[in-house]
Amino acid sequence: MARLAGRRLVFAAPVLLVVTFGVFAVAAASPFDPVKAYAGTAALGADAETLARLRENLGVDQAFTAQWWNWLTSALGGDLGYSSVMRQPVVEVIGERLVWSALLCTVAFVAAVLTGTVLGVLAARRPGSFLDRTVTSLAYSLEAAPVFWLALLAVWLFALQLGVLPAGGLTDTGSEHVTFGQVASHVVLPAGVLAISQLPWFTLYVRQGVGDALAEDPVRGARARGLSERTVLLGHALRSGLLPVLTLVGSRVPELITGALLVETVFSWPGIAAATVEAATSVDFPLLAALTTLATAAVLLGNLLADLLYGLFDPRVKFRDM
Numbered sequence: 001m002a003r004l005a006g007r008r009l010v011f012a013a014p015v016l017l018v019v020t021f022g023v024f025a026v027a028a029a030s031p032f033d034p035v036k037a038y039a040g041t042a043a044l045g046a047d048a049e050t051l052a053r054l055r056e057n058l059g060v061d062q063a064f065t066a067q068w069w070n071w072l073t074s075a076l077g078g079d080l081g082y083s084s085v086m087r088q089p090v091v092e093v094i095g096e097r098l099v100w101s102a103l104l105c106t107v108a109f110v111a112a113v114l115t116g117t118v119l120g121v122l123a124a125r126r127p128g129s130f131l132d133r134t135v136t137s138l139a140y141s142l143e144a145a146p147v148f149w150l151a152l153l154a155v156w157l158f159a160l161q162l163g164v165l166p167a168g169g170l171t172d173t174g175s176e177h178v179t180f181g182q183v184a185s186h187v188v189l190p191a192g193v194l195a196i197s198q199l200p201w202f203t204l205y206v207r208q209g210v211g212d213a214l215a216e217d218p219v220r221g222a223r224a225r226g227l228s229e230r231t232v233l234l235g236h237a238l239r240s241g242l243l244p245v246l247t248l249v250g251s252r253v254p255e256l257i258t259g260a261l262l263v264e265t266v267f268s269w270p271g272i273a274a275a276t277v278e279a280a281t282s283v284d285f286p287l288l289a290a291l292t293t294l295a296t297a298a299v300l301l302g303n304l305l306a307d308l309l310y311g312l313f314d315p316r317v318k319f320r321d322m
Contacts, residue, residue, distance in 0.1 A: 008304045015300065016293055021068055023292045027283050028064035064285075071286055075293075081286025085278045090290045093275055098294075100170065101271030105260050107187060108194035109252075116199050117245075120206025121238060127211055135203060143200035147259045151193045151266035158189060165189050168268040190267040197259045201248055209244045213237040246306055253302030257295050 062070075071081055080090035123135040142150075159167035166172070166189070171182040214237045264273030272291060279287040 008300065008307075012297070012300045016296060017072075019296045020072065020289050020293055023289045024064045024068040024071075024285060027280075027285055027288055028067075067285055068289075071289055075290070080290045083275075083279070083284055083287040085282040085284045086275065086287065090286050093287060094272070094290060094294065097270060097272050097275055100269060101260060101264065101273075103183075104187060104191055104194065104264065104269060104271060105256055107191040108198065108260075109256060111191065111195040112198035112202055113245075115195070116202025117206050117242070119199075119203045120208075121210055121233065123203070123207045124210035124214065124237075125233065132207075136207070139200040139203045142196060143204075145197075147193065147197040148262045148266055150196055151190070151263055154189050154193050155266070168266070170270050190263045190269050193267075194256070194259050194263045198252055198256060201252060202245060205245045205248055206242065209240070209242060210237050213240040216240070249302060249306040251303075251306070253299050257298060 074081060080094075082088070083090050083093050086093045119135050119139075123132040126132060155167050158165045166186050168186075168189075170186055171178055210233075214233075260271065261273040261276060263269065264271045265277065272294075275287060276291050278284070279291060
């Protein structure tokens with residue numbers, strides 16, 4: 001296990017280097033001007049000398065390769081730079097918002113895995129039944145629904161029509177303190193929408209995996225020995241059927257991050273989304289590079305976690321062969 005993790009970490013280093021270099025290259029080629037984005041309306045009446053001085057102060061007067069190298073050497077020393085659009089160090093920008101994005105993604109992912117497992121098992125028990133057709137049809141329908149459309153629909157139904165949940169934000173309007181109760185009520189809609197966007201994949205994978213396991217000889221032998229259907233389903237078929245789902249842990253991380261950005265924007269959730277959008281539109285090189293590196297690292301860690309879980313739960317898989 002340690003050898004596999006070490007190999008993946010060694011492989012991650014050049015990937016992160018290429019990703020950060022690409023961020024600076026794409027940002028440099030974008031039509032947005034970081035100086036005008038920083039100065040705002042004041043840039044309209046500023047002369048060329050003032051803009052040039054401001055460009056030098058922001059460090060965007062150099063070629064993007066030089067900017068990338070300066071940021072990389074500083075980042076290796078723990079300094080991620082200063083965000084011009086947020087007017088604070090990049091470390092503070094990420095630190096203030098990462099915890100809320102992590103909370104949203106964790107709640108949504110756990111809810112999607114648990115709900116998808118239950119629905120998949122129920123559907124796999126009786127293939128072709130009314131419940132199986134209903135669950136499968138619903139999963140395929142949700143799979144095709146854009147996450148922002150689901151978010152807007154949830155706001156309209158639960159916040160505007162029924163009035164049972166807040167429409168957005170982290171706390172109630174006018175509240176000066178962040179309390180557990182307020183956060184718990186405000187996270188329900190965004191986490192629910194994000195979980196629903198991931199739900200079809202887990203439901204269909206569990207249904208297929210458990211359905212195939214129920215037709216295998218070991219499960220038939222368990223039934224022939226007189227074991228109860230519950231024991232056969234939960235003790236034999238479910239354990240074997242959940243193995244393919246472990247591969248989803250890593251493959252769903254990129255879409256989970258993308259979906260979280262859209263959900264946070266719709267629900268005004270104070271996570272990484274707002275910082276990412278502003279960093280992209282304002283060509284905030286240090287913040288944009290740090291956020292992209294963070295997202296890439298999350299994807300790589302998700303893939304590593306999926307492989308580790310697969311090796312732990314499947315006795316046929318050996319870590320030395322991975």
